[in-house]
Amino acid sequence: MHEDQNTEKKSLRIITGKTADWKELAKDAVCFANARGGKIFIGIEDHQTLPPADQIIDPVLPSRVRKRIAELTINVSTIAEISVAENGGECVLLTVQASSSTVASTTDGKYYMRISDDCKPILPDDLNRLFTDKPAYTWETRVLRNVSRNVVDQEKLEKYVSEIRKSKRVSDFVKQKSSDELMDYYLMAEGEHLTNLGVLWIGRRTDRAKLLYAPVIQFIKYDENDNKVNKIVWDDFSLNPKELIEAVWSEIPDWKEGIEVSDGLFQKFIPNYEEEIIRELIANALVHRPYTTRGDIFINLFPDRLEVHNPGLLPIGVTPKNILHKTIRRNEHLAKVFYDLLLMEREGLGYDRMYEVLLSNGKQLPELFEDDDRVMVTVRKGILRNEIVKLISRANQEYQLRQREIICLGLIAQHTTLSAIEFSNILNLQQANAIRDWMGRLQEFGLVKSKGKTKGMVYFVNPEFLRKVSFKGKTNLKKIEDHRLRELVLEDLKTYPGSSLSDIHQRIGKEIKVSILRKQINKLIKDNLSKPNGSMKFRTYSLFSK
Numbered sequence: 001m002h003e004d005q006n007t008e009k010k011s012l013r014i015i016t017g018k019t020a021d022w023k024e025l026a027k028d029a030v031c032f033a034n035a036r037g038g039k040i041f042i043g044i045e046d047h048q049t050l051p052p053a054d055q056i057i058d059p060v061l062p063s064r065v066r067k068r069i070a071e072l073t074i075n076v077s078t079i080a081e082i083s084v085a086e087n088g089g090e091c092v093l094l095t096v097q098a099s100s101s102t103v104a105s106t107t108d109g110k111y112y113m114r115i116s117d118d119c120k121p122i123l124p125d126d127l128n129r130l131f132t133d134k135p136a137y138t139w140e141t142r143v144l145r146n147v148s149r150n151v152v153d154q155e156k157l158e159k160y161v162s163e164i165r166k167s168k169r170v171s172d173f174v175k176q177k178s179s180d181e182l183m184d185y186y187l188m189a190e191g192e193h194l195t196n197l198g199v200l201w202i203g204r205r206t207d208r209a210k211l212l213y214a215p216v217i218q219f220i221k222y223d224e225n226d227n228k229v230n231k232i233v234w235d236d237f238s239l240n241p242k243e244l245i246e247a248v249w250s251e252i253p254d255w256k257e258g259i260e261v262s263d264g265l266f267q268k269f270i271p272n273y274e275e276e277i278i279r280e281l282i283a284n285a286l287v288h289r290p291y292t293t294r295g296d297i298f299i300n301l302f303p304d305r306l307e308v309h310n311p312g313l314l315p316i317g318v319t320p321k322n323i324l325h326k327t328i329r330r331n332e333h334l335a336k337v338f339y340d341l342l343l344m345e346r347e348g349l350g351y352d353r354m355y356e357v358l359l360s361n362g363k364q365l366p367e368l369f370e371d372d373d374r375v376m377v378t379v380r381k382g383i384l385r386n387e388i389v390k391l392i393s394r395a396n397q398e399y400q401l402r403q404r405e406i407i408c409l410g411l412i413a414q415h416t417t418l419s420a421i422e423f424s425n426i427l428n429l430q431q432a433n434a435i436r437d438w439m440g441r442l443q444e445f446g447l448v449k450s451k452g453k454t455k456g457m458v459y460f461v462n463p464e465f466l467r468k469v470s471f472k473g474k475t476n477l478k479k480i481e482d483h484r485l486r487e488l489v490l491e492d493l494k495t496y497p498g499s500s501l502s503d504i505h506q507r508i509g510k511e512i513k514v515s516i517l518r519k520q521i522n523k524l525i526k527d528n529l530s531k532p533n534g535s536m537k538f539r540t541y542s543l544f545s546k
C-alpha cells in the first residue's frame with residue numbers, strides 16, 4: 001500500500017500517547033473531504049506498506065477517532081474501523097467521504113485540499129474556485145431520473161462496447177462483461193437510469209442537448225489582418241466526445257498543411273500542426289473542463305499559431321508552470337473512458353508527449369495561459385531551425401532516446417546552451433536531482449556535455465556530435481571559455497577605457513550572461529589588471545596603466 005491522491009498512512013502515535021496530534025489528523029481528513037474522499041491507514045509507519053504483524057488495536061479506538069474528527073472539523077463525514085492486514089497486523093482505517101456540495105474546514109477556520117499525495121492549504125483566492133469546482137466533481141455520476149438506461153443511441157452503445165473489447169488497455173475481466181455491465185462499470189448508468197456521463201457518451205442527441213453543459217466546439221480561422229475567413233461549428237449535440245475529436249481532425253483541411261525538411265538523403269514532411277498535438281489538445285479540453293460551467297471550446301487558427309480556449313479554470317493545485325508535474329482529475333470517470341479508448345495518454349503524460357513531439361520537430365513549447373474564466377493553450381506553427389529536426393532524428397535513430405531525453409536534447413539544441421537554473425525554470429523542476437533524472441543517458445551517450453558546478457552548471461550539445469550530423473547552428477559566444485572571455489574584456493577595455501558593464505556587454509555579445517561577464521571583470525580587478533571608478537550605479541572600468 002502506497003500513498004497517493006486517495007490514500008494516506010499515519011503512525012499510531014498520531015492518536016495515542018502524549019505525542020497524539022489530533023489536529024494534524026483533522027487537517028488530513030479535511031484535505032480528503034475537499035477532494036475526492038480517501039482512506040487514512042493509522043498504524044502504518046513511513047516507508048512501510050503494512051502494520052507490524054503483532055500490532056493489536058484497542059476496540060474502542062475507532063469510535064474515539066471518529067468522535068474527535070467530528071469535534072475538530074466541519075462538513076467532514078468519516079467511518080472508522082479496525083482493518084486487518086495480510087500479515088495479521090491491525091490498523092485503524094479512517095474512510096473520509098467526499099464533501100460533494102459543501103466545503104470542509106477545521107473548526108478553527110482553516111481549509112485544506114488533497115493535491116496528488118500532499119495536503120495543501122487553500123488560500124483565500126482559491127476558495128471561490130473550490131466552491132465552483134465542487135458541483136463539477138459529482139457531475140459525471142449524477143443520475144438523470146428522466147432518462148432510462150434503456151433509451152440510448154444504440155449505434156453509439158454498440159460502437160463503444162466494441163472499442164472497449166478491442167482496447168489493449170482494458171483487462172480481459174472487463175472485456176467479458178455484457179453491454180449493461182459495461183455501462184455500470186464505467187458509471188454511465190445507475191439503477192434504471194443513465195448518468196450525465198452515460199448521456200454524454202451513449203445517449204440520444206435530444207437528451208445530450210439538455211445537459212448542462214454539453215460541449216460545443218467552434219473552429220475559427222483568421223487571416224493576417226485578423227479577419228475571419230472560415231468558421232466551422234459543432235453545436236447540434238449529435239456527437240459524443242470521441243466523435244467530436246474525430247470531426248475536428250477530419251473536417252478541418254488546414255491540419256494537412258506543412259513543409260518538407262531535408263533529413264539526409266530524404267525529405268521529412270512536418271505538418272504545421274501535428275495530429276497528436278491536435279488530438280491531445282481537444283481531448284484535454286473535453287476531459288478537464290468543468291461541465292457545470294457555460295462556455296464553448298474555441299479553436300482559433302492564425303497564420304502563425306493555433307489557440308485552443310477552454311471554459312473554466314485549472315483545478316486547484318495546477319498552474320501553467322507545474323502542468324508537467326501535477327495531475328488533478330476534475331472528471332475522473334470521463335478520463336478513465338478516454339484512457340481506455342486510447343484517446344489520451346496516461347494521466348500526467350499528455351503534456352510530456354506534446355513537448356516531445358514539438359521539440360522533435362524543432363518547434364517551440366506550447367504556451368499555457370489562465371484567464372479569469374478560461375484556459376488558453378497556444379502552439380506556434382514555425383520551425384525554429386531545420387537543423388534541430390535532423391539532430392533529434394539522428395540522435396534518436398542511434399540511441400533510441402526516451403521521452404524525457406528527447407525533451408532535454410531538444411531544449412538544449414534550441415537554446416545552444418542551458419544553465420541548470422534555466423532548465424529548472426523551463427521544466428519547473430524543484431528537486432536537486434531532477435535535472436539529472438530528466439537528462440537520463442544523454443551525457444553517457446556523449447550527446448550532451450556540461451561545464452561548471454551546481455547552480456552554475458551549463459549544458460550544451462557535444463560539438464563532436466554536431467559535426468557528425470553536419471549541424472549548422474548559429475555561432476555565438478554562449479559557450480566561450482573563461483580565458484577567451486578574459487582576453488576579450490581586456491581588449492575591449494584597452495580600446496574603450498571608462499566603460500560601464502552594460503557598454504562592455506553590448507560590444508562583446510549580449511548572448512553572454514551579465515553574471516558571467518561581471519565575474520570576469522571582478523577577477524581582473526582582483527589580479528590588479530583593471531580598476532573600478534564611481535559608485536555601483538555609475539561604475540565604470542578601465543585598465544591599470546603600466
